[in-house]
Amino acid sequence: MKVHRFAASLGAVVEGIDVRRIDDATWRTLNDLFCEHHVLAFPAQTLTPEDQMTFARWWGALVRHPYAGLAQHPDVIELRNYGKAKDINQHWHSDMTYNAAPPKLTMLYSLAAPGIGGDTAFANQELAYDALSDGLRRVVDSLEAVHSAEGLAAVYGESPKQAPRAEHPVARVHDETGRRSLFVCRAFTRRFVGWSREESAPLLEYLYQHAVRPEFQARHIWKAGDLVMWDNRCLQHFAVHDHGDAPRVIHRVQVEGPIPT
Numbered sequence: 001m002k003v004h005r006f007a008a009s010l011g012a013v014v015e016g017i018d019v020r021r022i023d024d025a026t027w028r029t030l031n032d033l034f035c036e037h038h039v040l041a042f043p044a045q046t047l048t049p050e051d052q053m054t055f056a057r058w059w060g061a062l063v064r065h066p067y068a069g070l071a072q073h074p075d076v077i078e079l080r081n082y083g084k085a086k087d088i089n090q091h092w093h094s095d096m097t098y099n100a101a102p103p104k105l106t107m108l109y110s111l112a113a114p115g116i117g118g119d120t121a122f123a124n125q126e127l128a129y130d131a132l133s134d135g136l137r138r139v140v141d142s143l144e145a146v147h148s149a150e151g152l153a154a155v156y157g158e159s160p161k162q163a164p165r166a167e168h169p170v171a172r173v174h175d176e177t178g179r180r181s182l183f184v185c186r187a188f189t190r191r192f193v194g195w196s197r198e199e200s201a202p203l204l205e206y207l208y209q210h211a212v213r214p215e216f217q218a219r220h221i222w223k224a225g226d227l228v229m230w231d232n233r234c235l236q237h238f239a240v241h242d243h244g245d246a247p248r249v250i251h252r253v254q255v256e257g258p259i260p261t
Contacts, residue, residue, distance in 0.1 A: 001015070001016045001017050001029075002014070002015045003033060006041070007219075009124045009127060009217060010038045010122055011037055011122065011218045011220070012036075012041070013042075014041065014042050015043060018045070019042055019045055019047070019051075019055045020047070035174075035231075038122075038230060038234060039218070039228065039229070039230040039231070040228070040230075041228045042226070042227040042228070045109065045225050046225065049072075049251060050073075052076070056229075059105055059255045060104065060256045062254065062256070063099075063103045063255065063257075065096070066149065066152075066164060076252065077252040079108075079239075079249070079250045079252055081239070081249075092123065092186060092212050092236045093187035093236055093237070094188075095232050095254060096149075096232075096254070097166070097183070098152075098165050098188050099164060099166055101257055101260075102166075102168075102257055104231070104233055104256065104258065105230060105231055105255045106237075106252060106253075107227065107229040107254070108120070108227070108228050108229075108252050109227045110222050110225060110228075110248075110249070111250065112247045112248065112249040113224050113226070113248060114247065117240065117243035117244070118239075118243035118246070119220060119221050120219065120220050120222070120238070120239055120240070121217055121218070121219045121240055122230060122235050122236070122237050123211060123235065123236045124216045124235060125211060125216075125236060126179050126234050127215070127216045128182045128212075129182045131213075137171075139203075140170050140182070140207075141171050143170040144167050144168060145168060145169075145170050145184055145190070145191065145192050146165060146166075146189070146190045146193060147166050147168060147188045147190065148163060148164075148188060149164050151187070151188075165190075169183060169260055170183060170192070171183065175233070175258045175261075181234040184204060184211070185208070185211075185236055192204075212238075222248070232257065233257060233260075
């Protein structure tokens with residue numbers, strides 16, 4: 001097994017491993033690498049949906065998306081992006097923060113990748129938190145925010161009134177490393193608890209822009225057969241739709257996480 005970083009801010013490529021054949025010792029090594037680098041990419045894998053789910057379960061129980069899933073494998077979402085079709089993941093976000101216990105990790109397996117473009121960008125929210133001034137960090141530490149899936153429900157033609165919602169700390173503590181990170185995103189964060197949306201908007205807008213500064217970012221350039229997993233507890237991500245008419249087909253699974261504290 002060979003490991004090399006793909007950016008100073010986050011991410012590592014793990015080569016020489018077949019994720020279908022790991023043992024307890026290998027998993028412990030991978031989890032240590034995961035906590036250190038936050039994104040792990042495993043190139044040249046050959047996986048069925050069952051293989052992907054089996055590997056993901058080393059980290060815990062799988063989480064189903066509230067509005068999507070394959071008929072035979074409801075824990076797997078197929079993401080298909082062709083041509084000029086709108087990509088609902090083309091914005092900075094953390095996955096499913098509207099759940100009381102959002103996923104700890106997201107895992108994508110590429111079935112088809114464009115020759116150019118179609119990267120997934122990541123932003124390290126631990127670095128974003130550390131870069132706040134002492135004064136703003138104290139404010140952020142004191143706040144909780146409301147997260148809601150009502151916008152996502154509308155995209156899928158479901159009732160926004162029935163969409164899940166939750167309240168989370170604006171600065172959450174990683175349950176394994178103890179590191180603090182920002183935990184708000186434009187996609188799902190609505191307002192601060194005890195504040196109106198109008199009052200919340202200026203500070204949230206600052207945090208949204210601060211959280212994805214270029215120096216906190218890294219990208220994964222997809223190839224068919226890539227398996228990529230990232231830490232949803234301390235990252236945001238963005239599916240970049242700059243691949244024209246070339247297809248991009250990916251299977252996604254997610255693993256249950258803790259209630260943010």
